[in-house]
Amino acid sequence: MRFDPQLAEIRFGCGLSPSVAAPASIEQMLATLTDTDAIASRFPIENFDAFQKRIAYTQSLQKIRKKNRGSPEALAAKKGRRVLNKEARIAQAGWIGQHLNRWVSTEAPLRERLTLFWADHFTATGKVGLIRRSASPYMESAIRPHINGPFEDLLIAAVLHPLMIHYLDQQRSIGANSKRAARGGKLVGLNENLAREVLELHTLGVNGPYTQTDVTELAELLTGVTFAPPMRLKFRKDQAEPGAETVLGKSYGGGPAHIRDVVAAMRDLAHHPATARHIAWKLAVHFTSDTPDPALIDALEARYLETDGDLSAVNEALLSHPAAWVKQRSNVKPAFHFIGSAVRALDVPAQAITSLEEKMTRDLIVVPLRQMGHIWEKPDGPDGLPEEDAAWIAPQGIAARLQWSITAPQLLMENLPDPREFVHTALGDFTTPAVEFAANAAETRWDGVGLVLASPAFQRT
Structure with missing residues (x-):
């Protein structure tokens, strides 16, 4: 196996950058996962504890409104809630900018990739009111701190998150x-939604060794798991189904209802061999190919089992396997990955992104993402974004990528790079003669830059 710094940035990072050096080794890449999360401090996104304060305030205003219907106090409270909703909407627009700024400037790009991977694996979003804006705070609190630790910790943090x-x-x-x-x-x-997704999506996989009885028993074990204002985890004993529940042949509970029985079940699911296989397959597909090398899946599965689901060991196994460094780039970048790697290649100044007003954020980022097939923080279902390349190269999506490539860079930057140089900045050793010719022949800088970004060579990892 031969380590390739440029391939490391393209396949396992946020793309090539003119100002951030590519990693020198696998060891350096892995070390960034244990270093201080400097980029999150530089470009902060509100965590869920802070977001709960927004919820608490809006709930207090709602109480005032209900208690004083028709009064000036109620009208003021109603207006206050509208202001809070607007502030949260604007904040959400700012957070997507912070995600992009992290992609542009990070020296630990593997952290960004893994954070988005696991956030999608544990897809969750708000459905009503203020909570609709809380997906990024959820990611900051439940996902980002756990991407390189025991999978059981990540599972518990995500599944039991409000x-x-x-x-x-x-x-x-x-x-x-x-x-x-x-x-x-x-x-x-009884609601079986969470139990089903834990078994089908989060742990064992859709073809895992569980039955409908296991789903029902786990759902009964989960009764009592709820939240209290302002969106804090709470276990209600009076809501929990009494008695023991049997999941995959093991009994949980039987005494006074307690959340520790739920946690015990999560830990056992995290250690299950089917979970090891499912996680190994998902990582291999996401980072290498829709049809990954079976030997890579086997290696990841084995490492997961050997270490009881230590994700740091699994991450090392992923980067250390020869199949991870095949020169052929098979995977198509998902929409956010495409835009993120584009702004990184362009080295868009942080101020250019953070200064975007809500409308410009919508027009330059949110709407194009939707046209490319990714509705930001509004998933179609709990299975998250598709991994299949075909989902990202549909005609509408390709047209949206071409349109964004031609128009967005010149709106984000006053001075675009020379396309003759940019083609090598963005693609490095993966520059093709056809793309190089197009960049050299472009009549304008924005045309040349756009052709590079829209090229098939830039779309793949």
């Missing part, structure tokens, strides 16, 4: 024989 509970309606799941159910009233009953 946003995941909200997204999959877990707060509505009530044990049929619980004390709360016995009181009667408007009850929804």
Whole structure:
């Protein structure tokens, strides 16, 4: 196996940059995952604890409004909630800019790639009100700190996060024989959404060794898991189904209901051999090919099992396998990866992105992403974004990439680079004669830069 610094940036990083040096070794790449997260401090995104303060304030205004209907106080509270919603919407637009600034400037690009990978694996988003703006804070708190540690810690942090509970309606799941159910009233009953996604998406995989009975039993074990204002994890014993539950042949609970039984089940699922296989397959597909080398999957699976799901060891196994360094670049960049690697290649100044007003952020980033097939922080379902290349190279998506490549760079930068130089900045040793000819023959800088960014050579990792 021969380490290739440029391929490392393209396949496992955020793309080539004119101002950030490519890594010198696999060891250097892995070391960035344990170093201080400097880029997150430089370009901060609100964490979920801070976002909860927004929720708490809007909930307090709602109480005022309900208590004083028709009064000046109620009208003021209504206006205050509108202001809070607007502020959160503007903040959300700013956070996507911070994500891009991290991609442009980071010296630890593998961290950004893994963060987005795991955030998609544990897809969660808000569905109503202010909580619709909370996906990035969720990512900062539940995902980013755990991408290089035990998978069980990441699993627990994501599955038991209030946003995941909200997204999959877990707060509505009530044990049929619980004390709360016995009181009667408007009850929804058992909700299997979270249990099903934990087994099918987060751990064992869609073809994993579980049955519908396992889904139901895990759902009953999860009853009691909910959240309390302002979106904080809470375990309600009165809502939990009494008695023991059996998941994959192992019994949990049986005594007084407690969240530790849920945590124990999550840890066992994290250590299951099927989970090792599922995670290995997903990582191999995401970073190498829709049809990854079986030997790579086997190696990742083996390392996962040997280390009880230590993601730092799995990350090392991924980067150390010969199949990870095949010169042929098979994967098509997803939409955000495409835009992120483009602004990194252009070395767009941070101020140019952070100074974008909400409308310009929407026009230059959010709308183009949607046209390319990625609706920002509004997933179609809990399975997240597609991995298949075909999903990203549909005619509309390709047209959107071409349009963005021609128009967006000149709106983000006053002085575009010379295309004759930029083609080598963006593609390095992967420059093709056809793209080089097009860059040299372009009549304007924006045409030349656009042709490089829209080229098939720039679209693949």
